[in-house]
Amino acid sequence: MNTKIAVAVGMAAIFAAMLIPISTPAPAYAADVNVEMAPGASTKTTDAYSPNPVNVNVGDTVIWTNNDSPNTHTATSGTPSAGPDGKFGGTAEAPFSVTIAPRATFSYTFTEAGEFPYYCTLHPAMVGTVMVAGSTGPTEFSTTATLDGNEYVITGKSETVQSATAEIDASEAVVVTFDTDGEVELTLPKTMISGNITVQAGDETVVPEVLSENATSTTIKFTVPAGETEVDIKGTMVIPEFPVVVALILGASIAAIIGYTRFAKGSTTGFFGRV
Ligand SMILES: [Cu+2]
Structure with a gap:
């Protein structure tokens, strides 16, 4: 290839890479939640925004879409009587600064729990509320597996799983049964299981992520597949029947x-x- 062309292609590639925006990682489990300004919204009140109220969790992003062509609207935090409170969608000084044209969207990420009233500054009869539930964080649980009178405590952490039971299939596997599926972290004592750990869920073998390991335990993270609740955790060593x-x-x-x-x-x- 011609050297000048090669250099030009290389430079173009570098500039293209520079143009790719660096995105900040979204909080775990954050969701996008859609709210529509329904057709005819300009003549509506509490039903102008749909759904209303909209229930979200901390970290979620609400995306308002204007489906009420040809009218432009806003989704401005505050109330028609008190005016914009400046949290999103405009300010008291500039109540029409963030408009949503027909077919356009406006989004806002809620980082704290609470009840957030908003309205359209162009059609103040249009009112809505965003209800933001606080993140409860992952649930921690523990369960004890017993073999030959010896107890082995397994601790866990999950957003979905609340509890688990465990038993030891001597020399074979540690069988853990959860109350539901989802992503879970487990800390397993090395006296019970150690070495190369794999997880069997139904017909599926899940390779867990090893989060940490010390002299006494291993902490792994994996996802219990949808519809499954029981997993066989296998290791290089599983405690034999004494x-x-x-x-x-x-x-x-x-x-x-x-x-x-x-x-x-x-x-x-x-x-x-x-x-
Ligand atoms: Cu409006």
């Missing part, structure tokens, strides 16, 4: 002692000294 091993060792030891003692009786020195 009594079998103990019984085998004890049994072998006793047999050996008895055998040796009997054998030793034939000689002058027994296992426990002279007999």
Whole structure:
């Protein structure tokens, strides 16, 4: 390729990359919620904005779309009697500064909980309310799996899952049953399971993200697929059933002692000294 063309292409690529806006990551689980200015909105009141009130969560973005051609509207925080409060969609000094033309949209992200009244400064009979519910944050829960009288505490954290039960399928898997599906974090004691951890949900094998690991536990994050509630968590090591091993060792030891003692009786020195 011609060197000048190559340089030009390279420069163009760099400029193109610079034009891609750097977006700030949205808060986890944030949603876009649509509100429509319905046809005929300019002659309506509490039904001018639909749905009204609109219920959202902290971090959600409300997107107002003007479907009332040919009228221009606003979605201005405040009330017709008190005027704009300046939170979104215009200010007291400039109540018509943020207009929404037909087919255009206006959006605002709600970062705190509360009740936010708004109205159209061009048609003050048009009123609406955004109800913002506070984020409750993830729920923490714990469950205990028992094997041979030993207890292994599993702790969890999730936006959707509220509780879980667990049991140990010795040497095979830790079976955890959740109350619902969704993304979940689990901290598993290493005395119970360790090594390379995989999660089996139905026919699906989910590779969990290892969030942290220390000498005593591993914290993993994965999504319980929709419709599933039970997962088999497998590791390089899953605690084996203890009594079998103990019984085998004890049994072998006793047999050996008895055998040796009997054998030793034939000689002058027994296992426990002279007999
Ligand atoms: Cu209007």
